[in-house]
Structure formats: structure tokens, C-alpha cells
Amino acid sequence: MAKYKRVLLKLSGESLMGEQQHGIDEKRLSEYATQIKEVVEMGVQVGIVIGGGNIFRGLSGASKGYDRVKGDQMGMLATVINSLGLSSALVAIGQKARVLTAIRMEPIGEFYSKWKAIEAMENGEVAIISCGTGNPFFTTDTGSALRGIEIEADVMLKGTRVDGVYTADPEKDPTATKYEKISYDEVYNKGLKVMDLTATTMCKENDFPIVVFDMDTVGNLAKVIKGENIGTYVHA
Ligand SMILES: Nc1ncnc2c1ncn2[C@@H]1O[C@H](COP(=O)(O)OP(=O)(O)OP(=O)(O)O)[C@@H](O)[C@H]1O
Numbered sequence: 061m062a063k064y065k066r067v068l069l070k071l072s073g074e075s076l077m078g079e080q081q082h083g084i085d086e087k088r089l090s091e092y093a094t095q096i097k098e099v100v101e102m103g104v105q106v107g108i109v110i111g112g113g114n115i116f117r118g119l120s121g122a123s124k125g126y127d128r129v130k131g132d133q134m135g136m137l138a139t140v141i142n143s144l145g146l147s148s149a150l151v152a153i154g155q156k157a158r159v160l161t162a163i164r165m166e167p168i169g170e171f172y173s174k175w176k177a178i179e180a181m182e183n184g185e186v187a188i189i190s191c192g193t194g195n196p197f198f199t200t201d202t203g204s205a206l207r208g209i210e211i212e213a214d215v216m217l218k219g220t221r222v223d224g225v226y227t228a229d230p231e232k233d234p235t236a237t238k239y240e241k242i243s244y245d246e247v248y249n250k251g252l253k254v255m256d257l258t259a260t261t262m263c264k265e266n267d268f269p270i271v272v273f274d275m276d277t278v279g280n281l282a283k284v285i286k287g288e289n290i291g292t293y294v295h296a
């Protein structure tokens with residue numbers, strides 16, 4: 061039995077690399093597709109925003125001399141590449157999917173609107189919303205918050221390579237401990253870096269809850285959808 065009717069799933073671009081240093085690992089992509097199909101079959105409407113960190117990030121481009129706005133546009137295009145890859149993996153296993161782009165680029169994807177995304181999800185398709193917010197100087201976490209609120213999702217599921225929000229970055233501090241629940245204000249006050257502050261602010265101002273969980277363990281997405289306590293719940 062699903063706890064949520066409609067979700068916005070944020071997938072990390074970096075996680076798509078799997079064991080590779082760059083790009084898309086087909087095994088990871090296909091595991092994600094299988095997990096997503098499983099929850100659609102449970103009757104859940106799924107909207108997805110994917111990051112682009114496995115291909116390009118504007119901020120790191122700027123540190124190498126790229127113009128920041130062009131670098132961010134390259135980053136947004138990276139999210140389109142990941143979105144096309146995921147839609148292809150979904151269709152290959154019999155799950156319908158539609159790629160929407162926040163920047164016009166037909167026929168690669170349809171130009172995004174809230175109503176097109178909802179129409180797709182109500183039709184049993186996965187709505188993959190690419191280009192983040194469509195603007196430079198933002199991230200796909202903020203894009204996820206924005207799209208999740210727009211499409212009236214019940215929750216943002218931030219699927220990443222760590223299993224929740226910790227007292228410090230668990231990839232750097234082995235003594236860090238995990239929160240089962242945490243408020244937006246505690247995320248700010250403790251300076252926790254699991255999501256950028258713009259995204260956290262949007263979620264807080266719109267009372268949009270987040271579950272941070274490990275998407276790289278197959279079966280976890282269905283567990284979160286069923287309401288099992290395997291990640292961290294971020295709330296008002
Ligand atoms: N307090 C914290 N708790 C949990 N994770 C944290 C924390 N601080 C930093 N992190 C880091 O945040 C990362 C998760 O963020 P996210 O999924 O957005 O990754 P990303 O690499 O930025 O993804 P993308 O490629 O989509 O931009 C983890 O890999 C973890 O190392």
C-alpha cells in the first residue's frame with residue numbers, strides 16, 4: 061500500500077556514474093528504471109528531476125575559466141542527457157515516460173508546463189522534467205523543489221548515494237550520525253549541506269516535505285513509498 065499518491069523523485073546525476081568516474085553507468089540506470097516502474101505499478105504518480113553532476117556543473121566550469129552562465133547552460137543540457145537516458149531505460153522495460161524540458165528544444169523533449177506533467181502522470185507515464193529550473197545560478201535540488209510544489213506532489217524523495225541527512229557529511233566524517241527526522245530550521249542552523257539553501261527555503265516556505273534516502277540500494281524506492289523509515293524525513 062503506497063503512502064503517497066504523487067511524488068517528485070530527485071535523482072543524483074553523480075549517482076548515475078555508478079563505479080565510473082564520469083557519464084552514465086547502464087547498470088545503475090537500469091536499476092533505477094526497474095525501481096521506478098515498480099512504484100508506478102503500485103499506483104503512484106511519479107515526476108522526476110535528475111541532476112547533471114556526472115557530466116558537467118557550471119560552478120566547476122567557472123573555476124576552469126568558462127563563463128558561468130554558459131557553464132550553467134552546459135549543466136542544464138547535462139540534465140537533458142541524463143533524462144533521455146532514463147526515459148530510454150524506462151521504455152525498454154515497458155514503462156511509458158515523457159521528457160519535458162524547461163528550455164524549448166523540441167523534438168528532444170516537450171516544452172515543460174505543469175499541466176503537461178500532470179497529464180503524463182495521470183496517464184501512467186513517468187514525467188521526467190529536465191533543465192532544472194531552466195535558469196542559471198540554480199541547481200536541480202531547487203528545480204526539484206520548484207517542480208514538486210508546482211505539480212502538487214505530496215513529497216520530494218531525494219534519492220542519493222547516502223542513506224539520509226547526517227550531523228556532518230558522512231562521506232568525509234566517519235563519526236557523523238544520521239537523523240531520522242529533522243526540521244528545515246535545524247538544517248539551516250546546523251549548516252547541513254545535503255541540499256542547497258535555496259531548495260530548502262522553497263520547501264520550507266511551501267511546507268513541502270522531503271525524504272532523503274539511498275536510491276542506490278535496489279528496493280529502497282518502494283520501501284520509502286510504503287512509508288518505511290529508511291531515510292531522513294525533513295519537515296516544518
Ligand atoms: N549533512 C549531510 N548529510 C548527508 N549528506 C551530506 C551532508 N553534507 C553533505 N552531504 C553530501 O551530499 C551528497 C548528496 O547530495 P546530492 O544527491 O545532491 O549529490 P550531488 O552529487 O550534488 O548530486 P547531483 O549530481 O545531482 O548534483 C552526499 O553524497 C553527501 O556526501
Ligand SMILES: O=c1ccn([C@@H]2O[C@H](COP(=O)(O)O)[C@@H](O)[C@H]2O)c(=O)[nH]1
Nearest residue numbers: 111112117118132135192193198199200
Ligand atoms: O536550475 C538549474 C539546474 C541546474 N543548473 C546547472 O546544471 C548543473 C547540474 O545540476 P546539479 O544540480 O549540480 O546536478 C548545475 O551545476 C548548474 O550548472 C542550472 O544552471 N540551473
